[in-house]
Amino acid sequence: EVQMVESGGGLVQPGGSLRLSCAASGFTVSTNYMNWVRQAPGKGLEWVSVIYGGGTTYYSDSVKGRFTISRDNSKNTVYLQMNSLRTEDTAVYYCTRRPFFDLWGRGTLVTVSS
Amino acid sequence: DIQMTQSPSTLSASVGDRVTITCRASQSISSWLAWYQQKPGKAPKLLIYKASSLESGVPSRFSGSGSGTEFTLTISSLQPDDFATYYCQQYHTYATFGQGTKVEIK
Numbered sequence: 001e002v003q004m005v006e007s008g009g010g011l012v013q014p015g016g017s018l019r020l021s022c023a024a025s026g027f028t029v030s031t032n033y034m035n036w037v038r039q040a041p042g043k044g045l046e047w048v049s050v051i052y053g054g055g056t057t058y059y060s061d062s063v064k065g066r067f068t069i070s071r072d073n074s075k076n077t078v079y080l081q082m083n084s085l086r087t088e089d090t091a092v093y094y095c096t097r098r099p100f101f102d103l104w105g106r107g108t109l110v111t112v113s114s
Numbered sequence: 115d116i117q118m119t120q121s122p123s124t125l126s127a128s129v130g131d132r133v134t135i136t137c138r139a140s141q142s143i144s145s146w147l148a149w150y151q152q153k154p155g156k157a158p159k160l161l162i163y164k165a166s167s168l169e170s171g172v173p174s175r176f177s178g179s180g181s182g183t184e185f186t187l188t189i190s191s192l193q194p195d196d197f198a199t200y201y202c203q204q205y206h207t208y209a210t211f212g213q214g215t216k217v218e219i220k
Contacts (some may be wrong), residue, residue: 035209045150045158045201047209058208061115094157099205100148102169104157 002026002103004095009108012085020080020108022095030073033099036080038091039107048093049080063089085112116140116204120212126220133189135215137202142182146206149178149187152214153198161200162187192217 008020022034036048049059049069057069068081078095092107117140127133137147145165150158160169162178165185175190189196197219202212 037209044214045152045203045211047203047211050208060208099146099209100160100163100203101150101158101209102160102163104159107157 004097004103004105006093006095006105006108009093009110011111011113013114014085014087014112016085016112017081017083018085018110020082020093020095020110022078022080022105024076024078024095024097027097027103028073029071029076029078029097032097034069034071034078035096035101036069036078037094037096037101038089038110039094040088040091043091046091051078082110085110087112116143116207116210118202118204118210118212120200120202120215122215123213124216124218126218127192128220129192129194131192131220133192133196133217135187135200135202135217137180137185137187137212139183139185139204139206143204143206145181146204147178147180147185148203148205149176150201150203151196151198152201158201189217 004024035050051057051069066084071078090112094107095105119138121136147165149162152158166178177188199214199216201214
């Protein structure tokens, strides 16, 4: 079955760090554009980051310098390292693939609060 | 950065109505546009890609059109399962979503 499963979310204090994982099955992450998209409570969708097949990465201005996307081809898994977290980073984080997002995980909730 | 503007923000309609949602890009994105449907507590679902290509398994009452900076999503005959929030997304340069259109029961 083709799917992605996110994990690693939770409650963290402002200024803290968290690493999200996205484990894929049924396809190969290294040959796809892999993205993270987030959705704050009651708000719309916001693209966060992408890692291309060749390894090039890009970030939204709101997370640039604080978040890092990476992947482990041997585990077929994509990661999002989130540092210097702010309350406005509170959201459900989704893993998606391709430039148009045909497959989504269920998401993992990140709550940044003191 | 490319900005995406959807209208309306909310749309009240009845079962059987023809519904049209508009999305405007701040610069030309050719046909690099997708549409999604999202229901509460669920991940978005891809409906349309490349402005007018219907994703496999999506009912034919959904259609997309446009190119450049102006795009539309049309639901030809609204069904009970279609009450949801709809988003457009450009993928010409990274990705940007519109702010969403909530389709609610009239």
